[in-house]
Amino acid sequence: MTAPHPIRYLVLWLTTRCNLGCAYCYRPANEAAVMTREVLRRALDVAAAGGVPFHIQLAGGEPALVPELIEYAGATVGREGWPATIALQTNGTLIDASLVRVCQRHRIKVGLSIDGPPWLQERLRGAAQQTFRGLALLDEAGLPVNVTSVLTSANQEALPQLAMTLGAFANVRGFGLDPLVIRGFAAHRADLLPAERDLSEIARSLCVLLDAVNRRRLNPLRWRELDAVRNSKSRDCSDGFCHAERGESMAVHPDGSVYPCSQTVGAAEMNAGTLDAIDWPKLRAAFHGAQTECPDARCALSGRCPGDCPSRILSNRAASGSAMCALYRGIAAYLAGEVS
Secondary structure, rough: OOOOOOEEEEEEEEEOOOOOOOOOOOOOOOOOOOHHHHHHHHHHHHHHOOOOOOOEEEOOOOOOOOHHHHHHHHHHHHOOOEEEEEEEEEEOOOOHHHHHHHHHHHHOOOEEEEEEEEHHHHHHHHHHHHHHHHHHHHHHHHOOEEEEEEEOOOOOHHHHHHHHHHHHOOOOEEEEEEEEOOHHHHHHHHOOOOOHHHHHHHHHHHHHHHHHHOOOOOOOEHHHHHHHHHHHHHOHHHHOOOOOOOOOOEEEEEOOOEEEEHHHHHOHHHHEEEEEOOHHHHHHHHHHOOOOOOOOOOOOOOHHHHHHOOOHHHHHHOOOOOOOHHHHHHHHHHHHHOOO
């Protein structure tokens, strides 16, 4: 079967279970579902049918709770010879020598969820010792890691400390900030929204500190949002912010139901059928026409804004301001100082 529209980004929620209880997690509450191999294989087949290179993100929940499915996904992709890359997004607490070998064997890239230095990680997520032990194991094995941090009012002041912490690990290649999404566990935690008024100056401070950190590293520690603003002059705004906005993404719940992106998994209004009966028009048009760029013509990035996550914009529409916009403006101010 050929997919009516190619999928270039496939997210597989291997399980909705998690061994942590982060207050701002966007996964559906009170679920403990696990994907079967049959559903996993079906999802891979749908993506492969598009006939284009695609990326597979193993997520959840905490996917390391079901390492056998990580192994199965990696082995299937290798055996079929599909033009696909594969990555694991994990909280890092369950990383052991066996999982490291699986990632090495199947060339699975690793992304860790870390929201601050160890003391803050412990407060926000718990099990910080296990997370940083997992990061150290990956470092010993020479496996590169990218870090994703949920940006909240609780950790925004500590972002420079986070950069210093990550800079001490040679295998951490970069990090990105995902402002809080008011969904799932965080549906009633608007108090955790980052304070926009402070973010521009924090972003500038982070740029300065990152420059100092990188002077002591062989491989630079990249900040995704800094790179996005730095490269924005050559950016084609018609491309949109992400694969989901372009209708090229599909996220799959363990039960086989289909959604446009990981952040929307479990949201009834965003459901686009099942793997056996995909609502392709709905999947493609979920974020069509979303205003993902700042409309302020006075902004220094007007016409070349890197944009924001359409799912986050929809979920947070009742909240005022834009954390991502404030970050971009602070970065732009720093870069303007570099060339002045």
